[in-house]
Amino acid sequence: MHDPAALRLESVTVDFGGLRALNDVSIEINPGEVVGIIGPNGAGKTTLFNVLSGLVTPTSGSLYIGGVKRKWPKVHELNGLGLSRTLQGVGLFSELSVAENLLVGATNSKKPNFLKALLGLYGGSERKLDSGVQRILEELEISDYAQQIASSLPYPISKRVALARALMCDPSTLLLDEPAGGLGAQDIAWLKQFVLNFRIGKSVLLVEHHMDVIMNVCDRIYVLNFGQLIAHGTPAEIRDNPEVITAYLGNGAH
Ligand SMILES: Nc1ncnc2c1ncn2[C@@H]1O[C@H](COP(=O)(O)OP(=O)(O)O)[C@@H](O)[C@H]1O
Ligand SMILES: [Mg+2]
Incomplete structure (x- = not known):
């Protein structure tokens, strides 16, 4: 039998008033894995991240941590569950x-x-x-x-401090929302290496626009478009998936 997933979301739906930001989304992150979430602007990436960080309570769906069903965590409960996050932007x-x-x-x-x-x-x-x-x-x-x-602080240092702060509770799963946002090539290279080192025995969920980072560090990638999971696979599979290419081109992103 497999080890249970470090983290599993099952059939998560999130509604903001009349807007369905996530529709029946299921993902899982195994121990030792870096899992990427990509998709055009407005796809629901941050919403998914916020569900996992206690900032948004879904309309429906379930959460399993280490194979155990859990209630949706409150922000102050995250660290006790072995989860830690950095937010889009810096937030120090x-x-x-x-x-x-x-x-x-x-x-x-x-x-x-x-x-x-x-x-x-x-x-x-x-x-x-x-x-x-x-x-x-x-x-x-x-x-x-x-x-x-x-x-x-210079911006790249403040991003790194935000990451350092997330590490203080010794998380087993690290949730990173656009950690490469606004960074130059050198800091991005550093970040990639950090994620690859960190995931040994632990897991990372990475929401990121930088395809280069996603393709280089992720073991598996989920693709969201308009709140819907449209693809899931290894970086090579995702790169060649026609539906993914269409979603990106259709939204004017690259
Ligand atoms: N707190 C909120 N209230 C209302 N609508 C929201 C809220 N957060 C996100 N949305 C909407 O949900 C959709 C998904 O947003 P988001 O998860 O931020 O996308 P992404 O991070 O993929 O760019 C967008 O249409 C956005 O406007
Ligand atoms: Mg976002």
């Missing part, structure tokens, strides 16, 4: 330092009092770095920025 706390942003990721708390108390512990003059924070900053090659305020 702009007035906090890089290290503080990571600590917020570690606690996954939105309660300001708790946050303040926590940061108070690290806000003293010696600014001792938490060892977990330090390890992840080193792993992502951004230790030099630890004390820098998030709003003053």
Whole structure:
């Protein structure tokens, strides 16, 4: 028998008022796999991602994690389920330092009092770095920025900090929404290598416009168009799928 999928969505439908953003979509991500979700603008990629991140509750459908049926998670329950995500864009706390942003990721708390108390512990003059924070900053090659305020970071560094923050809870499945968005060739190359290293023993769900990234790092790809799953397969299968090519050309994307 196979190991159960790390993550499985079954027949997920999402309605926003009269708009059906996802229609009967099923996907699964196995341990050790990088799974890509692609599709033209408005296809429902971010909506699918938001369903998995506790930001959108579907009209219908089921979620299985490690073969166990689960309720749709709330945002604060994600880390406990082994899931962690980065959002489209960056979404750091702009007035906090890089290290503080990571600590917020570690606690996954939105309660300001708790946050303040926590940061108070690290806000003293010696600014001792938490060892977990330090390890992840080193792993992502951004230790030099630890004390820098998030709003003053170069864009590619802030994307990397967002990724670092997502790693703080030691997720078994990482959900990345357009991690390559706005990055140059060097940072994209770095990101590809990061994803390939990370997935060893873990899994990644990747929503991405950059075909180059998708084709290079994904084991399997699902293609959405107008909320509908229109194809599913290996990068080579997807590249040659006429329906996929039509969906992209029909929407003016490449
Ligand atoms: N919170 C929302 N309320 C209403 N409509 C939404 C919401 N989020 C997304 N949509 C709509 O759902 C469709 C899919 O959007 P989205 O998932 O963002 O697509 P993608 O990420 O593939 O570009 C679009 O038509 C979009 O306008
Ligand atoms: Mg999107």
